[in-house]
Amino acid sequence: MTVIKAALLGFGTVGQGVYEAIQTHSEQLKKLLGASVSVEAVLVKDITKERPGVPRELLTDNFNDILSIPDLQIVFEAIVGVEPALGYLKQSIAKGCHIVTANKVLFAQHGNSLQQEASRKGVTVGFEATTAGGAPVIRTIKELLRVNKISRIEGILNGTSNYILTLMREENYTFEAALKLSQEKGYAEADPENDVEGYDALNKLLILSELAFGEKPDLSVSGVEGITRITLEDIQKAKKAGQRYRHLVSAEMTEHGVAASIKPVLLSEDHPLYSVDGVLNAVAITASLAGTVTIKGAGAGKLPTASAMIEDAAALSGKLQTVQPLSARSLFAG
């Protein structure tokens, strides 16, 4: 039996989901990739934490242990913020590994340069999980762009905000209680201010805009607004009037560049995003031939996000070397 060697950077909500999905979907991956995916090491920050379900000898807090794995093919990255993740991904590319990341903060700033470095080394960068969780928005835009020109993108890109707004409307939750529940469910960022003040949606819009239009919008005039100014009273008043608050992002190609907006908006029943409740995200892409294509799916959470990362790995079919299983599990044990 041969294997494809992978390493995991981060073992929080998303990292655990990727590890679990590789075990539970091993047969599908084997059929697609021609060999089993073997997780050879898991990088964490705090090596002393209890990690049920993962063999102790796979854990390390030293990135050099990852770099020293022979024939490593895929590095899944699910840690938080730009550094040290960016340095780790650059070193992984230099080692000849394909990388798959969920880290939108990093990717919004450094996605282009990472992709250029990867292409020079003949490897790929999967970033489906950076935007809209399990909903395949990146893949859809790439497919559309093969022939279409994209003129506009509009959507709900933060699962936490949509979940909070839904709980406040449907179950009279306070903002604080709804945020706490979204943290418990693993939807919110390590610093949830990124979610509720609109910065997470901003990073995702920057990623989509760069992909769809080849440039990022300038938001210095319109600014970025989250959901924190909306009160329970506002939401209940809107409900009585048959309206719903949504945190909406949009980006449109104009003759002066990309015009964008990120703010809460009141929608009526006739709007296509009116019914997108809970942790769902939805993105409507307007394309020259296809018209408007709308993708909807879980925008955050362990398994939907892992699904996006595993799909990126599955897309490497035909590009991966398989090797005999190793002794790697004992590489850095002790």
Ligand SMILES: NC(=O)C1=CN([C@@H]2O[C@H](COP(=O)(O)OP(=O)(O)OC[C@H]3O[C@@H](n4cnc5c(N)ncnc54)[C@H](OP(=O)(O)O)[C@@H]3O)[C@@H](O)[C@H]2O)C=CC1
């Ligand atoms: N949660 C979600 O639904 C989604 C999250 N994302 C993105 O995925 C990434 C991970 O998110 P999530 O799993 O929720 O985050 P968590 O906070 O749950 O987990 C982060 C993991 O990264 C590890 N880590 C943090 N800093 C370092 C470091 N310097 N060196 C090594 N390991 C480190 C932590 O280690 P330790 O366990 O030791 O603390 C932890 O295992 C983020 O970039 C996030 O924006 C993307 C889509 C959806």
Ligand SMILES: N[C@@H](CC=O)C(=O)O
């Ligand atoms: N915190 C993010 C997680 C997914 O990207 C969100 O709530 O959308």
